[in-house]
Amino acid sequence: MFDSVSSVALQSALDGLAMRQRVIADNVANIQTPGYHAKKVAFEDALSKAVGNGSGAVTAHVARSLEPTRMDGNNVNLDEETLLNVDTNLRFQLASQAMSHEFTNLRTAMRTN
Amino acid sequence: MTIFGAIGIASTGLTVHRKWLDAVSDNLANVSTVRPTSEAAFRQKYVVAQEITGGDGGVQVAGVLEGSAEGRLVYEPTNPLADEEGYVRYPDIDMSSQMTQLIMAQRGYQANAAVVDRAKETYQAALQIGRN
Amino acid sequence: MTVPISAIAGLSSVTSVAPTQSVAETAGTASTSGAGFANVLSGIDNLQQLQSTTNDLAVKAVTGDLDDVHDYTIAAAESSTALELTAAVRNKAVEAFNEIMRMQA
Numbered sequence: 001m002f003d004s005v006s007s008v009a010l011q012s013a014l015d016g017l018a019m020r021q022r023v024i025a026d027n028v029a030n031i032q033t034p035g036y037h038a039k040k041v042a043f044e045d046a047l048s049k050a051v052g053n054g055s056g057a058v059t060a061h062v063a064r065s066l067e068p069t070r071m072d073g074n075n076v077n078l079d080e081e082t083l084l085n086v087d088t089n090l091r092f093q094l095a096s097q098a099m100s101h102e103f104t105n106l107r108t109a110m111r112t113n
Numbered sequence: 114m115t116i117f118g119a120i121g122i123a124s125t126g127l128t129v130h131r132k133w134l135d136a137v138s139d140n141l142a143n144v145s146t147v148r149p150t151s152e153a154a155f156r157q158k159y160v161v162a163q164e165i166t167g168g169d170g171g172v173q174v175a176g177v178l179e180g181s182a183e184g185r186l187v188y189e190p191t192n193p194l195a196d197e198e199g200y201v202r203y204p205d206i207d208m209s210s211q212m213t214q215l216i217m218a219q220r221g222y223q224a225n226a227a228v229v230d231r232a233k234e235t236y237q238a239a240l241q242i243g244r245n
Numbered sequence: 246m247t248v249p250i251s252a253i254a255g256l257s258s259v260t261s262v263a264p265t266q267s268v269a270e271t272a273g274t275a276s277t278s279g280a281g282f283a284n285v286l287s288g289i290d291n292l293q294q295l296q297s298t299t300n301d302l303a304v305k306a307v308t309g310d311l312d313d314v315h316d317y318t319i320a321a322a323e324s325s326t327a328l329e330l331t332a333a334v335r336n337k338a339v340e341a342f343n344e345i346m347r348m349q350a
Contacts, residue, residue: 006300013307048308056304079131083124083229087117090236091307094116094314097240098303101321105296108325108332112339116311239315243322 002102009047009056010099016043016060017092023062024085027076035073038065038081118169119232125171126225132174133160133218140211148202149194154184155204181205292331295324 020041030036043060050058069075115121136158146155157180165171183205190199302317311317 004300006304009304010307044307044309048310051304051308077128079127080124083120083127086229086233087120090117090120090233090240093237093240094317095307097244098307098317098321101299101303101325105325105328108328111332112336115309116306116314236314239313239318242315242318243325 005051005054005056007056007099007102009051010095010102012043012047012050012056012058012060013095014092014099016041016047016058017088017095019060019062020088021085021092024081024088027081028078031074031076031078031081032072033074036076037069037074038067038076039063040065115169117232117236119235120229121169122171123225123228123232125165125173126228127222129160129162129172129174130218130222130225133162134215134222136160136177137211137215137218140206141208141215143204144206144208144211146204147189147192147194148184150186150196150200150202152202153182154202155206156180156182157204157206292324292327295320295327299324 023039023041027038039062041060041062043058046058046060047056050056065075067075067077140157143155148154159178159180161175161178162172163175165173184202185205186200187203188199189195189201192201195201299317299320302311302320305311306314306317
């Protein structure tokens with residue numbers, strides 16, 4: 001019942017966004033650690049390809065950022081991480097709203113009064 | 114334009130203004146850095162901003178230029194670094210213009226942060242459409 | 246040197262407002278018969294399309310291809326309202342049918 005392409009895609013997106021939140025927290029915690037390279041989560045491109053192919057399920061993976069490092073070998077950019085956090089929150093809100101929309105619709109159709 | 118594009122663009126603005134702030138603070142910290150006349154003076158840093166043409170737009174730091182190495186020759190015979198004629202090299206930094214730049218960098222940073230706040234409220238309002 | 250402000254030109258007299266046309270009689274409000282029921286069925290077809298548009302926009306929003314968030318939220322609101330309308334009509338129709346069946350027995 002919940003295995004249409006859009007449902008699975010939304011679920012993958014929620015997983016990817018949650019992973020991104022964790023990675024951002026990790027980066028911000030390590031902002032003073034020498035030699036630490038910021039981590040990034042990318043899943044949007046893979047997801048749009050998968051949806052194009054008709055499947056919709058992707059697993060997000062963590063990659064290392066290749067931004068230039070500062071003197072201590074650390075390349076975490078605090079402004080970028082903070083704002084990426086805001087952006088990820090909004091996207092998560094959007095995706096979870098879309099998911100609950102599907103359930104709400106089903107319940108409306110099921111109600112008989 | 115990505116879905117929450119205003120936030121990403123403001124993020125580039127914040128990064129550039131912060132780097133500007135870093136450069137100005139470096140210049141002000143080194144305003145009294147004395148060097149002997151045989152060496153170059155402390156060179157003032159200028160951050161050059163350039164707009165990002167592709168994708169969403171925004172701004173990036175194209176490079177950091179360095180000011181003149183001449184500096185000012187000041188007569189200080191008691192300074193241990195003075196040469197035979199008693200001159201040392203001071204950096205050629207105009208404090209008042211650096212303070213002005215400091216204020217401009219701070220205001221620019223605040224303006225971009227305000228953009229983020231407003232954009233976030235706007236997007237949240239859009240997400241509330243139709244919810245009861 | 247300040248430029249003197251010219252005196253505000255006197256308001257030309259407001260032309261009288263034309264009386265509102267009487268609402269033309271709605272062309273024969275059809276009694277709920279064959280025509281009314283067909284409308285309901287076409288509404289249900291529209292519902293399918295609204296739902297699939299909403300799903301497409303949701304996937305586009307999540308993969309980052311959507312430019313405006315409100316496109317998705319408006320489509321979602323439209324499709325849930327259409328669904329609620331269809332469900333309400335169906336429920337009332339079933340109730341009415343049951344009433345009639347009760348009458349006969």
